[in-house]
Amino acid sequence: xxxxxxxxxPNLESEVDPRxxxxxxxxxxxxxxxxxxxxxxxxxxxxxGAGIQSAQFVVEQxxxxxxxxxxxxxxxDALNAANIAMYLFGATRTVRDAIxxxxxxxxxxxxxxxxxxxx
Amino acid sequence: xxxxxxxxxxxxxxxxxxxxxxxxxxxxxxAPLFLDCDVEAPNAHLFLRPTFxxxxxxxxxxxxxxxxxxxxxxxxxxxxxxxxxAVLGKKTLVFAQxxxxxxxxxxxxxxRAISEIPDVMGVIESGTARAGITxxxxxxxxxxxxxxxxxxxxxxxxxxxxxxxxxMDAPPGTSCPVVESVRGADFLLLxxxxxxxxxxxxxxxxxxxxxxxxxxxxxxxxxxxGDASVDAFCAxxxxxxxxxxxxxxxxxxxxxxxxxxxxVRPEYGAWFRQxxxxxxxxxxxx
Amino acid sequence: MxxxxxxxxxxxxxxxxxxxxxxxxxxxxxxxxxxxxxxxxxxxLELVLSPRxxxxxxxxxxxxxxxxxxxxxxxxxxxxxxxxDAISLSHHVDPIACDGCAACxxxxxxxxxxxxxxxxxxxxxxxxxxGPLFHAALRPAQENSGKLVTLVxxxxxxRALDENYPLVIVDGPPxxxxxxxxxxxxxxxxxxxxxxxxxxxxxxxxxxxxxAHFRVxxxxxxxxxxxxxDGAAQIEAHCREHAIEIVGRIPFDQTVTEAxxxxxxxxAYRADAPASRALRAVWERVCARLENGQ
Numbered sequence: 001x002x003x004x005x006x007x008x009x010p011n012l013e014s015e016v017d018p019r020x021x022x023x024x025x026x027x028x029x030x031x032x033x034x035x036x037x038x039x040x041x042x043x044x045x046x047x048x049g050a051g052i053q054s055a056q057f058v059v060e061q062x063x064x065x066x067x068x069x070x071x072x073x074x075x076x077d078a079l080n081a082a083n084i085a086m087y088l089f090g091a092t093r094t095v096r097d098a099i100x101x102x103x104x105x106x107x108x109x110x111x112x113x114x115x116x117x118x119x
Numbered sequence: 120x121x122x123x124x125x126x127x128x129x130x131x132x133x134x135x136x137x138x139x140x141x142x143x144x145x146x147x148x149x150a151p152l153f154l155d156c157d158v159e160a161p162n163a164h165l166f167l168r169p170t171f172x173x174x175x176x177x178x179x180x181x182x183x184x185x186x187x188x189x190x191x192x193x194x195x196x197x198x199x200x201x202x203x204x205a206v207l208g209k210k211t212l213v214f215a216q217x218x219x220x221x222x223x224x225x226x227x228x229x230x231r232a233i234s235e236i237p238d239v240m241g242v243i244e245s246g247t248a249r250a251g252i253t254x255x256x257x258x259x260x261x262x263x264x265x266x267x268x269x270x271x272x273x274x275x276x277x278x279x280x281x282x283x284x285x286x287m288d289a290p291p292g293t294s295c296p297v298v299e300s301v302r303g304a305d306f307l308l309l310x311x312x313x314x315x316x317x318x319x320x321x322x323x324x325x326x327x328x329x330x331x332x333x334x335x336x337x338x339x340x341x342x343x344x345g346d347a348s349v350d351a352f353c354a355x356x357x358x359x360x361x362x363x364x365x366x367x368x369x370x371x372x373x374x375x376x377x378x379x380x381x382x383v384r385p386e387y388g389a390w391f392r393q394x395x396x397x398x399x400x401x402x403x404x405x
Numbered sequence: 406m407x408x409x410x411x412x413x414x415x416x417x418x419x420x421x422x423x424x425x426x427x428x429x430x431x432x433x434x435x436x437x438x439x440x441x442x443x444x445x446x447x448x449x450l451e452l453v454l455s456p457r458x459x460x461x462x463x464x465x466x467x468x469x470x471x472x473x474x475x476x477x478x479x480x481x482x483x484x485x486x487x488x489x490d491a492i493s494l495s496h497h498v499d500p501i502a503c504d505g506c507a508a509c510x511x512x513x514x515x516x517x518x519x520x521x522x523x524x525x526x527x528x529x530x531x532x533x534x535x536g537p538l539f540h541a542a543l544r545p546a547q548e549n550s551g552k553l554v555t556l557v558x559x560x561x562x563x564r565a566l567d568e569n570y571p572l573v574i575v576d577g578p579p580x581x582x583x584x585x586x587x588x589x590x591x592x593x594x595x596x597x598x599x600x601x602x603x604x605x606x607x608x609x610x611x612x613x614x615x616x617a618h619f620r621v622x623x624x625x626x627x628x629x630x631x632x633x634x635d636g637a638a639q640i641e642a643h644c645r646e647h648a649i650e651i652v653g654r655i656p657f658d659q660t661v662t663e664a665x666x667x668x669x670x671x672x673a674y675r676a677d678a679p680a681s682r683a684l685r686a687v688w689e690r691v692c693a694r695l696e697n698g699q
Contacts, residue, residue: 015566017566052202052203052205052214052217055205056196056202056207059207059208074214077212078205078207078212081210082210128417129413129415129417129447131417134604157580159582159585162415162603162608165604165607166603198507198511200467200468200507219506220488221507222508223507226508262586262615262619264551264582264586265582291417291447291580292447292550292579292584293446293447293543293546294545294547294550294584295546295547296580296582314662314665315665316452323545326546327545330546344659344662345662345666372633374602375602375603375632376603376635
């Protein structure tokens with residue numbers, strides 16, 4: 001299984017980055033083995049609909065789930081269409097915590113209703 | 120003859136000057152056509168008080184994918200320069216706010232699975248205003264990012280009568296909405312204020328005039344509040360200063376209330392008519 | 406880390422003067438802030454903050470089509486396909502009209518057209534006496550100002566996150582279109598600077614509708630408040646009706662222009678000027694709101 005987490009810095013010790021479309025890095029990790037690699041978010045500088053470029057990239061990476069703080073409506077539509085599960089960090093601050101809580105099933109999954117239009 | 124009024128910096132007095140210019144020409148036959156091209160924050164109607172008679176929704180054509188024909192080949196996404204169409208899993212999604220309405224995806228689809236549907240972004244309206252002025256404006260819908268298609272359609276929608284002077288009130292700034300507004304003008308009036316902010320932005324606005332090859336002249340509004348650097352710049356660039364409007368608290372208060380410059384100080388009417396005559400006779404040289 | 410964006414709707418109400426004053430007051434209060442000038446068309450914040458440029462970069466906006474006359478067979482397909490009136494009858498592309506959509510590139514039967522990225526401006530990372538400033542200059546007549554705004558803000562945001570700055574102050578552009586939408590993105594709070602004139606009131610309403618659309622909590626400050634008291638009353642009534650707080654009234658004060666001419670924020674130039682005292686009160690209210698989220 002592969003999950004993707006939006007992070008401020010490209011490593012496991014990083015703080016999580018709360019916004020999917022504008023997150024600085026995408027960290028892709030196997031939550032069982034903790035093998036990971038990181039990519040800079042290709043959509044980070046897109047104006048309007050950053051989430052779409054980011055989502056397209058995520059789909060290409062063939063991950064099973066994405067964890068972030070917030071998914072805008074474009075990103076939501078895009079990830080939903082590709083059947084990629086979306087989870088929210090909630091109060092989690094670091095990547096390691098996020099993985100631990102994901103494994104424990106404690107993270108909130110984003111539901112079927114799309115969030116309202118945001119930037 | 121088409122005269123555009125722009126500035127670079129916001130709040131220098133474009134609308135004040137543009138509406139006063141229109142009113143000064145109201146006794147000309149036919150009365151001028153006034154286009155409020157600041158579709159994000161249009162204000163000219165507050166001063167010219169038009170009664171709108173015609174109205175039309177405007178927007179661009181965006182793609183609509185027929186899923187029964189789509190093979191998810193991804194060619195549409197490949198050609199789209201704006202990431203407005205994407206193939207994700209077994210769905211092809213269109214993101215309307217990113218679309219520029221170029222039609223490229225529709226043309227390249229090998230299955231002809233894409234048709235185009237209108238996406239409304241704003242509205243254009245026209246009617247008659249004070250002193251018989253023909254008035255038209257555009258208004259961008261809240262939350263829509265792109266002003267340019269609304270401005271473009273406003274200008275195509277309303278054609279001036281022969282001999283009708285057209286006055287185009289541009290938005291602040293120096294990027295694409297301003298260019299779209301002033302494009303086609305015979306002369307560009309740049310309204311500035313004699314301050315460092317005014318000068319900085321006048322330099323940029325003057326470059327637009329140069330890029331678009333439109334002759335330009337300057338109107339210094341609120342003269343006296345700052346320093347002489349705008350004058351020095353205009354002299355160095357051989358940009359004629361066609362009018363100075365000294366700072367005047369009574370004037371500011373009148374404008375705050377919805378009066379134009381010529382409502383508060385009617386003597387400016389003659390100055391504006393003189394400027395138009397100079398422009399028409401090509402007496403204003405860059 | 407919180408982001409404050411300063412907007413207006415109408416141009417010229419005093420956003421940059423307020424932003425500069427806040428930069429000074431934040432520093433005076435030892436509140437570390439990163440500054441971002443999001444008005445990339447007409448970037449004026451640098452004129453009162455005297456930044457020292459540390460690094461600068463080209464900004465690639467969109468692209469333009471370029472037609473190779475040697476490969477062109479004059480079929481006119483490009484002209485028919487172009488929706489931006491950018492191609493002349495002699496098959497020359499007008500780089501200002503060209504939107505960079507590449508429709509002509511893909512339709513040209515002889516592959517005579519290529520798409521070339523355009524350098525549309527520059528962006529800068531600078532230091533000022535009040536903190537780091539990220540700013541940019543879009544070349545006149547260019548497109549993609551929204552994209553450049555996003556880049557400037559993203560740089561400011563990342564710097565703030567990296568070095569634990571609690572606040573990013575964004576000096577926004579006028580209007581409500583894509584540069585404003587990009588400036589509003591990620592803001593925790595929007596301060597809308599308005600003036601009590603008919604135009605100011607009209608555009609305030611559109612600015613408030615815009616921030617509401619993007620769910621950014623907003624409040625209002627009335628600049629040049631004494632120029633038209635009826636107008637100020639109208640603003641107050643509108644804000645009451647929509648439960649928007651008015652955080653201050655700044656009187657018309659020629660010191661503001663004097664300070665600008667002298668290249669300084671008005672609060673630094675003369676702390677006891679009426680505008681400075683009013684700005685100090687507005688700043689304190691803004692801080693309270695940012696801290697409490699109330």
